[in-house]
Amino acid sequence: MKMEKMKKKRVIVIGGGAAGMQTALRLARRGIEPVIVEKEAELGGKLRGWYVLFPTFTPASEVLNELRRRVHECGIETVLSAQVTGIAPRSVELADGRRIDGDAVVVATGFSLFDASVKEEYGYGIYDNVYTSVDIERMLGEGRVAKADGSRPKRIAFLHCVGSRDEKVCQQHCSRVCCITGVKQAMEMKRLFPDADVFNFYMDIRMFGPGYEEMYREAQQQYNVHFVRGRISEASPMLDGRIQIKAEDTLTGRPLRMSVDMLVLLVGMRANDDNAALAAGAGLRQSPSGFLAARDHFLGSVRSEVEGIYYAGTVTAPKNIGETLNEAAAAADAVAEALGA
Amino acid sequence: MAAINFGYTISRPRAIDLDRNNLRKSDEILREMPELQTCIGCGSCTAVCTAGNLTEFNFRKVHTLVRRGEYQGAYEEMNKCMLCGKCRLVCPRGINTRGVVLLIKRKLGDF
DSSP states (O other): OHHHHHSOOEEEEEOOSHHHHHHHHHHHHTTOEEEEEOSSSSSOGGGGGOSEETTTTEEHHHHHHHHHHHHHHTTOEEEOSOOEEEEETTEEEETTSOEEEOSEEEEOOOOEEOOGGGSGGGOBTTBTTEEEHHHHHHHHHHTOOOOTTSOOOSEEEEEEEETSSBGGGTBOSOOSHHHHHHHHHHHHHHHHOTTSEEEEEESOOOOOSTTHHHHHHHHHHTSOOEEEESOOOEEEEOTTSOEEEEEEETTTTEEEEEEESEEEEEEOEEOOTTHHHHHHHHTOOBOTTSSBOOSOSSTTTTBOSSTTEEEOGGGSSOOOHHHHHHHHHHHHHHHHHHHTO | OOOOOOSOOOOOOOSOOTTTSOOHHHHHHHHHOGGGGGOOOOOHHHHHOTTTTTSSOOHHHHHHHHHTTOOTTHHHHHTTOOOOOHHHHHOTTOOOHHHHHHHHHHHSTTO
C-alpha cells in the first residue's frame, strides 16, 4: 500500500513537438513521470521547419533548442520513431505491437501540412518558381533564397489561404497563422531583395495575435509590401520561366493579371489523417474540420470527452507557438489535478 | 406643358439605402440558394470570368448588389454571362454560380 502511494504517476504524451515537450516538462515539474512518444527520429515536430518566428523574428532554434535542452536535463523518457496506432485512457498501442502503459494520456499529435499540389491550378510541383511557405522557411534557413535558375527574384507574389477556407479541398477552417506568416515572409523577402516588389493576395487579413497588426502595418509602411484583396484563381508558366497569375482586384472590381518571378503559396494546417482512426478507437470526437474536439471551448479546452485522455496544442485546432506552449501547460495542470499529483 | 429646364439637375443619391431598399426579392433568391450567403468576396469567379475579361461584367458585384436590394440592371448584366462555368470550378465556397446567374435572371426579369 505504501509502495503504491510512493510510486510516481506516469503519463504518456503522444507527440514530441512544442506541445508535447512543454506538457512533459510541466508534468515533470509537478512530480509526474512523463514519457514522450514521437513518430519522428527526433524531438521538435513542425518547429524544426521554421527559420524565425513571427512577430519578433526570434530564431526558431532558440525556442526549439531550449525545449530540447530542458527535456534532456529533466531526463524525460522519450520513445522515438514510434507510431501510435491506438489510444486508451491508460495506455497507447504502437505500430510495432508494443504497448506503453501509464495513468493518463495527453494527445499532442499536432497537425499535417496541406499538400499544395492538390490545388493543381497553382502548379506547385509542376512549374518552376512556385513555392510553399514551408519551402521559403527552409530556404531562409539554408541562407539561399533564389529562383529555380539561381537568380534573384524581382517580383514575388504571396497567396494566402491555400488549403484553408476552401471547400474544394475539404478544408473549410481558417488556419490562422498563414496570414501573419505571409506578412513575415514578405518582410524577409524585402530585406533580402530590397529592389523587389512583393505582393500579398489575401481575402481577409487575420492579425489575431499580439503584435501582429503592428507587423502588418510595418510591412505596408516601412517595407512597401503591396496588399491586393483577391484570391489568385490560376497560375501559368511563361516561356521565360516566370509565372503569370490572375485574380480579381476586388477593391477596384476589375480583373487583374501580372507576371512574377516567384509565387509563394501560404499552405494551411489540416487535421492529421489518422485522427479519424485514433478517435474511433478511443471514443473521441472530431470537429467538422477533422481536428479532435475538446470537451468544450472554455473550461474544458484541454480535456477530451474520455476521462484520462487530454489534449495539448494543434491537435484540436490551428494555433501559434505561444498558444501551443500555454495550452500544454494547461493540459499538464489538468492531468496533475486529476491524478492528485 | 413641358417643365422649364433651368439647366441644372439633382443627382440621385449614390448610397445603398438599406432603409428604403426592398429585400423581398433578395430574400427569395437566398431562400432558393442559401449557399450564396457564404460568399467571402474573394473574386475568384470574376478573375476567371470569360465575359468579365472583355466587358464590364462583374459577377461578384452584381450578385452582391442584388443581395443588397439593388436590382436595377441586374438582369441585363447577367445576360452577359455565357454560362461557361469556370467560376463554379474555382469558387472556394462551392457555390453553384451558374445557378445563381439563372436564378437572378428568373427572379429579376422584370426589374
